[in-house]
Amino acid sequence: MSNVTTIQNGILTRLATHLGSTWSTLDYIIDLSQNKFRRQEKRYGVRALGSSQVEGRIHAITQDQVFEVILVHSYATTQKDDSDKVTKTLLLQDAVQTLYNDLVSNLCGADGVVIHTFDLSIDEPDYLDTEKVVILRFSFTVKHHNVLT
Numbered sequence: 001m002s003n004v005t006t007i008q009n010g011i012l013t014r015l016a017t018h019l020g021s022t023w024s025t026l027d028y029i030i031d032l033s034q035n036k037f038r039r040q041e042k043r044y045g046v047r048a049l050g051s052s053q054v055e056g057r058i059h060a061i062t063q064d065q066v067f068e069v070i071l072v073h074s075y076a077t078t079q080k081d082d083s084d085k086v087t088k089t090l091l092l093q094d095a096v097q098t099l100y101n102d103l104v105s106n107l108c109g110a111d112g113v114v115i116h117t118f119d120l121s122i123d124e125p126d127y128l129d130t131e132k133v134v135i136l137r138f139s140f141t142v143k144h145h146n147v148l149t
Contacts, residue, residue: 003113003144004048004065010109011046011067018102019044019095029070037131041074049139060145062115067108068139071095074132085134089125092136096122100140108142115143 012025022042028034029045037043049066056062075088100120107114119141126135 003063003110003146004051006113007065007108007110007142007144008046008048008067010107010114011069011103014103014106014109015044015046015069015099018099026070026072032070032072032135033128035072035131037072037074037128037133039074039076039132041072041133043072045070054143056115056143056145057147060147062143062145064141064143066139066141068137069096069099071136071138072133075134077132085127088134089136092125092134093122096120096136096138100138103140110144113144115145117142 016023019042024043026032026035026043026045029047035043047068047070049068051063051065054062054064071092073088073092076084078084103109104117108117117140121139123137123139126137127133128135
């Protein structure tokens with residue numbers, strides 16, 4: 001198994017452990033509009049983005065790999081205000097901080113492969129109003145190495 005797959009699986013495991021059983025994985029992570037959302041739904045996904053080789057250890061290839069985590073939470077709408085949309089957005093933003101801290105302190109669930117995690121970037125929230133969900137994406141860089149044999 002490649003390091004990227006190992007790290008992605010580790011991240012998914014850490015997210016599942018931390019978020020708990022009320023959260024489920026997204027069926028589609030590239031085109032979110034293909035997912036079918038229900039009321040009171042919380043979902044997540046992970047995907048590997050770009051990477052680059054960097055200076056590192058002798059007898060190893062060291063890379064900085066960017067991963068993106070996608071969090072989705074449904075919200076209720078009323079004609080009075082958008083308070084539930086705001087509340088769910090803040091809930092996701094708080095979750096990002098907690099999840100990122102967990103990923104950093106647990107080496108993305110891929111101990112022995114991951115050197116460290118850094119460069120957190122949180123995107124502005126998106127809203128699929130037709131599906132009544134808020135989407136929050138965050139990305140970070142994982143430095144990892146492949147030992148040459």
